[in-house]
Amino acid sequence: MGGRGLRRLVIEDYLGQRARIYGGERAILIEVTPAGADAKERLAELSALAETAGVLPVATATQRRDRPDPATYIGRGKVLEILALAQQVNADTLIFGVELTPAQARNLEEFTGLKIIDRSQLILDIFALHAGTKEAALAVELAQLRYLLPRLRGWGQALSDPGGIVGTMGPGETRLEQSRRAIRRRIQALERELKEAERAREVRRARRRRFGPPEIALVGYTNSGKSTLFNALTHGDALVADQLFATLDTKVRRFFLPDNRSALLTDTVGFIRDLPPQLIPAFHATLEAVREAALIVVVLDAASPAVFEHLRTVRRVLFEDLFGPEKQRPPIIYTLNKLDLLRTSEDWARVEGLLLEAQPGLVISAKTGENLPELSQLIAELLPERSPLPASVRYH
Ligand SMILES: Nc1nc2c(ncn2[C@@H]2O[C@H](COP(=O)(O)OP(=O)(O)OP(=O)(O)O)[C@@H](O)[C@H]2O)c(=O)[nH]1
Ligand SMILES: [Mg+2]
Structure with missing residues (x-):
């Protein structure tokens, strides 16, 4: 794949090891579908995504609901059911085929004690794994930081030593504020670099188009x-x-x-x-x-x-x-x-x-x-x- 050397481990620098896939996880795949959507097809795709990320899917669960539970996405009864299933199949991770809010992810993690990954996180991890050029790596890092920013709130305990991109702390600044500021700065720098690459591509393309x-x-x-x-x-x-x-x-x-x-x-x-x-x-x-x-x-x-x-x-x-x-x-x-x-x-x-x-x-x-x-x-x-x-x- 060739991308691993370029990969910057951004997410877990901030959210801790539980926030990303490393490969080898034993996961239960959970699809929540509104009426009319085909849960089986969605589970098949989720399973392909999980396997691409190096996860071993050990069981699946589905729930039909049109509106997510604000606290846990799936209903409480379903959470208990999945927890029992996790013990039975010895799973350490739950992968949701939907996007969880930061609060839902945190509640689910605290309640189950399992690693919680949502569909966006899974796709981000695959992108990080497969980014083979500098430009792809920059785009993935930007995506990770944008995904991360709203999730910093409430995961404060994980902000011990965020990967060396944080400068010195200003007076009266909390560690959380300081991290947010550093992330925003890095986002801006990445945006600038990507724009630059885009411009270079545009010049090349204009030449090709002409001749x-x-x-x-x-x-x-x-x-x-x-x-x-x-x-x-x-x-x-x-x-x-x-x-x-x-x-x-x-x-x-x-x-x-x-x-x-x-x-x-x-x-x-x-x-x-x-x-x-x-x-x-x-x-x-x-x-x-x-x-x-x-x-x-x-x-x-x-x-x-x-x-x-x-x-x-x-x-x-x-x-x-x-x-x-x-x-x-x-x-x-x-x-x-x-x-x-x-x-x-x-x-x-x-x-x-x-x-x-x-x-x-x-x-x-x-x-x-x-x-x-x-x-x-x-x-x-x-x-x-x-x-x-x-x-x-x-x-x-
Ligand atoms: N049997 C069969 N398999 C195919 C055919 N075309 C592609 N595949 C297989 O489908 C899989 C995906 O093929 P890729 O060419 O990597 O697909 P892609 O669209 O470039 O996929 P991404 O780059 O991941 O978006 C591989 O396992 C291929 O061997 C075909 O005509 N017949
Ligand atoms: Mg391809």
Whole structure:
């Protein structure tokens, strides 16, 4: 993975060892779903996230409720039930598939004596683990500090020696105030550094846009097969792993079309439902690449029963966050990936349903290469001719 050396252990500097995943924890996964949501699918995703972070899921629990209990999120009876289960399966950690308020996390920890991790914390930990470049590491540190700031209150006892980023204490300042001040200062410094990196990227991109071949962005839910497809099309060596958020940096490579034109293909960071808002800066490079692309290839895991929810998430980002209704968007191709895994009639019914919604759509296997020549052909048909104009006027 290569990211561990860059990782700064920010969270536990402040909140103590109980506040993050180290790997090897035995965890009960808890999903709380409003009416209409599919608890099974959500548990499957939570389990994949937990395993990516190195946790051993030993049991699961679900509760259906529309409004969280303000003190403990799940009801008291459920807390007792889970505590008994934890003793039975010898669990030391509870992982919640929702975001807990700082007070809920603290109450649950005090009441159960177990390590309490929520979904945002879990995703933050995976990002910290996978950040492989300086810029990704900075974005993750920024996300951790933003997540941390409101949680400092009430966890005061953990503020013994916060990792050496605290300067000298001003007169009459409590340790808590001093830590908050130091964190805010560090946040500002990180924001400045990331802006700087963004500017440098923008200069490079402007040059490419003027003189280089058109850009194609691969976009999709995490683990859908973007990096596999990227490698298959460019003979590249992007990291492929059965993990969530294996890719945390965008990667660009040249790719030749059947009509002998060349294009630049970008592999991007995967999306996920309800991304912790603190993590959005980690997506800037991805979002910029997508916004500037001359063509977008959406990669969907057609073998996953949750693929319709994935498609909704991807479309929300593309159509609501990136391209408002007024902004012209580049052509989009939907690839229904993992064709080699489709077996049952249920699988094929899902593919048919997807093809009704996602057009132009093509069923492919990035792994076996099936239908990739057809994909290249379709890309060549839909990719606009050279685009020497600035992005703002490019699609008119
Ligand atoms: N069977 C099968 N597996 C595939 C296919 N494409 C990708 N995979 C597997 O799916 C997993 C995820 O693939 P990646 O290419 O890392 O997915 P990604 O979209 O880049 O994921 P992130 O970078 O984590 O967002 C890996 O285990 C791949 O081997 C396919 O066509 N068939
Ligand atoms: Mg990837």
